[in-house]
Amino acid sequence: MPTAFDFSSSPFDGLDAEEQQLVRDGVDIAYFREGQTILDAGDPATHLFVIIKGRVSQFDAGEMVASYGPRDCFDGRSIVAGRASSRFVAEEEVLAYELAKDTVNALISRNATFGALLFSDLSRKLGALAQRHAEREIHALTGSKVADAFLRPAHIVDGGTSIVAVAGVMHAERTSGVLVRDGARLGIFTNTGLQRAVLDGRSLDGLQVRELATFRLVSIAPDAPLFDALALMIQHQVHRLVVAEGERVVGLLEQLDLLSFLSNHSYLITVQIVQAQDLVALAAQAARIHRFVALLYRGGTRVGQIGQLVQALNAKLFERAWQLVAPPALQAESCLFVMGSEGRGEQLLKTDQDNGLILRDDAQTGDADVAEACARFSAALRDFGYPDCPGGIMVSNPAWRRRASDFSTVVRHWLLRPAPEGLMALAIFIDAHAVAGDASLLAQVRATADALVAADDALLARFATAIDSFPEESGGWWNRLLSIGEQDKHTLDLKKAGIFPIVHGVRSLALREHVRATGTQARIDALVVAGRLSAEFARDLSDSLHFLMGLKLKAGLAELDSTGTVSGVVRGDRLSSLERDLLKDALAVVKRFKAIVRHQFHLDAA
Known part of the structure; x- marks a missing residue:
């Protein structure tokens, strides 16, 4: 049996050591010639296939609806249903792993994320992906430094300054605390000290700030972990730390600012x-x-x-x-x-x-x-x-x-x-x-x-036709996804391919229904209430839009880091197998939605 199975691709990258051994024990290698039907609609589902070499096309009712390349797997949904609902044909010579049905079922029962990524609908796949992102969020926060948070300017006053003058400084600088320099000592005076000064009873003009300042400062270096700062605040029961680099004061870290950084900037x-x-x-x-x-x-x-x-x-x-x-x-x-x-x-x-x-x-x-x-x-x-x-x-x-x-x-x-x-x-x-x-x-x-x-159906139809402003290119977007390695062919404009058709289709339906909301998600929710979209399809549409937006954002951030400019396209060779799988699902939803819009506005009647 083969032992070099690649566990770096989704959904196998989430398996533990015992589950990986199950795969090794239940896998074999199969060969299919060009044009050969690997799995036909109605056939019993006995194996999950993971492509090593070659490409496979999926057909529903004679129309190609998906295409799979190296490291992609199919057809997990047939495993669950018991029989295949689509036809899978080798586009060229194919070498693939065959993973026995019993092994697949054992993995699904042991690992819920594996099952979700393997055969669930778009929403569940995105949920599993979000779980991975949540784990990544924890790592991102624990790696943050004090300097990454917002540091308030350190305003320093002399210890002999009157409370009235210090209050003036605090008001002018919009700060709740100032540092107090008193000879070799460095302290802090805050709103709490100001309250104590008022209750003291003496004239604030004659009361010097050194008398009510606190000189037991707790400091931290700017390159210290942010969670160390939180631990210090808890340990010393203080609401702010002095951020210092040697003898130089960099600023003040307030508890509110720290907690805001960890939760919401x-x-x-x-x-x-x-x-x-x-x-x-x-x-x-x-x-x-x-x-x-x-x-x-x-x-x-x-x-x-x-x-x-x-x-x-x-x-x-x-x-x-x-x-x-x-x-x-x-x-x-x-x-x-x-x-x-x-x-x-x-x-x-x-x-x-x-x-x-x-x-x-x-x-x-x-x-x-x-x-x-x-x-x-x-x-x-x-x-x-x-x-x-x-x-x-x-x-x-x-x-x-x-x-x-x-x-x-x-x-x-x-x-x-x-x-x-x-x-x-x-x-x-x-x-x-x-x-x-x-x-x-x-x-x-x-x-x-x-x-x-309200009463102009012809106008609404003309308005809605813009969903076809960016027609699919020759060969369709399935082939664009798989044309990896050719500079001009392995990029995809997600706005044209998916985001704009969703946004404008929803906008057109919302305009007809007099929906006042401007956000696409809010409009989708209103269209469900109006009976123009089913709740199930609306969920798929929302998930597809947000996934496409996220993929576009990810590509844009990567471009900003490397070139400083954003092109608005994604490169297929930089997508993970899971992202490519989700992209296929999302664009299939876009295709269905465009058909719904055409039908509701009778765009195919002309």
């Missing part, structure tokens, strides 16, 4: 955004959002949750930037909104600016002042790392900053005289999400679209 970033006094400070927080996304993803956080957090953080970022560049009167009489993936809460890495501004019809701010504020806002976002929109969909473009009645007229024009450019603008606007100012202005203009769309 978003709180700290939000605080810094709200407190930013200029655009330079905001730019620093914009850079932290990107690092936050990378940390969350590599720590195993679900993509949908990342998208929601990024949307909330970016909304705060854009709102604060608008507050810094726009006059107060303009802020009060307008609504700043974002669109596209940002509006849907699905932007993970920074993309082009997509934003607009609606003003009240009676707005008093002059056009020149509005134009200046919008130009400064677009420039600020550019400095934050959001490039200009190539189509000019941004507030610095007069076409995307209008009074409410004027904006409603433009929306009517998009709807009543639908041209490709107008339908594209409508699709972008439908995803609009208010981030600053009077949100009722956006709701007012959006109501115009809802009212006009």
Whole structure:
């Protein structure tokens, strides 16, 4: 029997030593010639096949639905069902391991993750993958250093300074504690000391800070493990540590900041955004959002949750930037909104600016002042790392900053005289999400679209046809996945292949049903309630979207680390066998969904 079985590929990479021995004891090697049927629909399932060499095609009702290459396995679902539901044919000469059914069943009963990855549906496979990510998250946190957390500036005052003056420093610097230098001693004075000073009864003008400062500091080095810092806080019952490198004080580590780092960086970033006094400070927080996304993803956080957090953080970022560049009167009489993936809460890495501004019809701010504020806002976002929109969909473009009645007229024009450019603008606007100012202005203009769309089936059909904007290339995406080793053929644009058809198909169905939500997941949930999607298929659709987004994010982060730019494509030769398997499942769901959209809008009738 063969003994060189490869245990590095999914689902075998999760087996323990005893389970690996079961595989060695129950495996054999088989050969199939080109064109030979390995397993036909209805055949008894006696073996699980793991390809060593060659390729195998899977057919359902005469249509090829999947293709398998080296290190891929098939057909676990037939093992469970007892008989094959598809036909598997050797595309070329195939050499494969044959793992006996009894052995497979024994592994499934011993190892739940193995079973989930082998034959379960997309949702369960992703659940098993999430379990692996959770384990990775623990390793990521235990490897973090003190310097990785947010360190507050160390403001030092002289021991002879009055309590009143120290309170002034704390207020001006927005800090709950300052360090106190008293000769050779270094101490700390906090809000607790301030309370004690008030209760002391003496005049605060004459009370020196050295009298109420604590000189028993607990310090830690910036390169120390973060969990050591938490242990020190618990051990000494303190809420902050002095981070020092030799004699040099680097900063203060607050307990709140430490716990926030270990649980959720978003709180700290939000605080810094709200407190930013200029655009330079905001730019620093914009850079932290990107690092936050990378940390969350590599720590195993679900993509949908990342998208929601990024949307909330970016909304705060854009709102604060608008507050810094726009006059107060303009802020009060307008609504700043974002669109596209940002509006849907699905932007993970920074993309082009997509934003607009609606003003009240009676707005008093002059056009020149509005134009200046919008130009400064677009420039600020550019400095934050959001490039200009190539189509000019941004507030610095007069076409995307209008009074409410004027904006409603433009929306009517998009709807009543639908041209490709107008339908594209409508699709972008439908995803609009208010981030600053009077949100009722956006709701007012959006109501115009809802009212006009209600009785226009032809318009909705034209709108929905965009799901086929990126037709499959010759040979289909199955072959693209398997054309590994050829520079031009082993890349796949996930946005075109899967993300856009899901997003726009759901957007089209949601527009017809007058769904107000802008997020794709929220729209899917609403469509289930409306009876337009089954709960089971909706789950597959959501899982597919989030998996594709996660795969795109993973590829983008890798590109940023290596080249500093994001191409938006994934390379098949860099996907694990499990990722390729899940990608096939996800794109199959996309194919089914496009058929549903075509049927509901009668797109195949023309």
